[in-house]
Amino acid sequence: MNTFKLLNTFKVSSQTNSILASRKKPYQNPFQNFKNLTGIDMRATAIESIETIIVDLPTIRPHKLAMHTMQNQTLVIIRVRCADGIEGIGESTTIGGLAYGNESPDSIKTNIDTHFAPLLLGQDSGNVNAAMLRLERSIRGNTFAKSGIESALLDAQGKRLGLPVSELLGGRVRDALSVAWTLASGDTAKDIAEAEQMLDLRRHRIFKLKIGAGEVNRDLAHVIAIKKALGDRASVRVDVNQAWDEAVALRACRILGSNGIDLIEQPISRNNRAGMVRLNTVSPAPIMADESIECVEDAFNLAREGAASVFALKIAKNGGPRAVLRTAAIAEAAGIGLYGGTMLEGGIGTLASAHAFVTLNTLGWDTELFGPLLLTEDILSEPLVYRDFQLHVPQTPGLGLSLDEERLAFFRRDKVSRTTSTAVHRA
Ligand code: MUC
Numbered sequence: 334m335n336t337f338k339l340l341n342t343f344k345v346s347s348q349t350n351s352i353l354a355s356r357k358k359p360y361q362n363p364f365q366n367f368k369n370l371t372g373i374d375m376r377a378t379a380i381e382s383i384e385t386i387i388v389d390l391p392t393i394r395p396h397k398l399a400m401h402t403m404q405n406q407t408l409v410i411i412r413v414r415c416a417d418g419i420e421g422i423g424e425s426t427t428i429g430g431l432a433y434g435n436e437s438p439d440s441i442k443t444n445i446d447t448h449f450a451p452l453l454l455g456q457d458s459g460n461v462n463a464a465m466l467r468l469e470r471s472i473r474g475n476t477f478a479k480s481g482i483e484s485a486l487l488d489a490q491g492k493r494l495g496l497p498v499s500e501l502l503g504g505r506v507r508d509a510l511s512v513a514w515t516l517a518s519g520d521t522a523k524d525i526a527e528a529e530q531m532l533d534l535r536r537h538r539i540f541k542l543k544i545g546a547g548e549v550n551r552d553l554a555h556v557i558a559i560k561k562a563l564g565d566r567a568s569v570r571v572d573v574n575q576a577w578d579e580a581v582a583l584r585a586c587r588i589l590g591s592n593g594i595d596l597i598e599q600p601i602s603r604n605n606r607a608g609m610v611r612l613n614t615v616s617p618a619p620i621m622a623d624e625s626i627e628c629v630e631d632a633f634n635l636a637r638e639g640a641a642s643v644f645a646l647k648i649a650k651n652g653g654p655r656a657v658l659r660t661a662a663i664a665e666a667a668g669i670g671l672y673g674g675t676m677l678e679g680g681i682g683t684l685a686s687a688h689a690f691v692t693l694n695t696l697g698w699d700t701e702l703f704g705p706l707l708l709t710e711d712i713l714s715e716p717l718v719y720r721d722f723q724l725h726v727p728q729t730p731g732l733g734l735s736l737d738e739e740r741l742a743f744f745r746r747d748k749v750s751r752t753t754s755t756a757v758h759r760a
């Protein structure tokens with residue numbers, strides 16, 4: 334052996350020895366069985382309780398979508414407590430009660446309490462595949478509720494193993510995500526001022542405009558005026574939330590595409606898939622599917638038919654951070670672009686989405702994970718970090734967050750009296 338090899342061997346073996354020496358305690362298997370108070374053999378990672386809490390939080394301004402104007406946002410917070418003392422936290426959030434999706438905050442809470450919890454209590458929280466398969470076998474649809482549960486299980490397992498959820502999902506390939514902002518005040522001058530402010534703050538340089546509620550020519554003039562004001566400093570996109578019929582969309586997509594609009598989201602009904610195919614063939618700007626995807630199987634059918642060039646990925650509409658990666662895989666295989674979408678979740682749902690999105694090979698259309706920034710209040714101990722146009726994704730175990738119990742107690746819908754709380758408004 335030459336001197337170099339000898340020195341190197343010595344270096345490696347001394348490093349190995351020091352790692353072994355630091356493991357003084359015998360290895361403790363976090364998944365081992367133990368006897369509970371009644372003498373029944375249980376896994377240390379068994380699910381002991383599931384709590385669902387509805388929280389109402391104000392928005393910074395009305396948020397006007399084609400089908401609903403939001404004056405506040407309602408989150409369903411899920412706490413999964415396990416026998417080893419670990420707690421996983423998840424969130425199931427939709428927009429506008431039943432105006433957007435087919436689950437409401439109230440149905441999510443009722444269904445988790447009544448139908449999900451009995452299936453999960455006593456099950457191994459550490460085996461996310463098995464737990465979600467158990468739900469899948471007995472519960473159809475309900476992807477919003479499933480997403481919150483899957484997020485909570487991943488959070489618990491990440492905390493248990495000391496790993497961020499992104500690492501449980503195979504490992505991150507980026508640490509931060511560019512984030513779009515939605516301009517949805519309904520007023521052109523206000524929207525331009527808001528966009529300018531976001532550019533100055535270096536918070537957003539991608540803007541999605543909510544249209545479809547108004548008369549189509551007025552909507553188009555509104556979008557074109559905003560694009561003209563922002564020019565090449567920003568990417569401008571529109572979300573029609575299914576409001577147009579195909580004839581209107583054919584004309585409008587041509588006008589939008591020739592006026593520098595980069596992306597057209599869900600111009601027509603999710604039920605008119607053949608129309609989406611026709612639009613996607615002729616529109617000069619790419620068509621993105623959002624409401625068209627209510628489950629992973631929808632994504633497969635859209636890809637097969639060529640009904641969209643870009644998919645909006647939403648954990649809530651696929652059934653969780655693992656489930657959304659299946660839709661992403663379908664898109665990747667079909668050459669469809671990816672966009673990290675939101676149901677305007679608070680910090681928990683936003684981070685659950687972010688941990689999935691940082692694992693993707695490509696995310697060509699970036700994300701819209703701005704939900705927490707639309708709220709005037711937070712129920713997390715530390716706010717999410719938005720800096721230099723990006724959301725920075727925590728590297729700490731689980732989702733990388735903790736609840737502010739006092740604020741949660743103040744904003745939960747079922748609390749006894751708001752006047753007894755000491756919660757204060759955060760600037
Ligand atoms: C949607 O339809 O995309 C996402 C961002 C936003 O402003 O609304 C949501 C829902």
Ligand code: MG
Nearest residue numbers: 572598599623
């Ligand atoms: Mg949309």
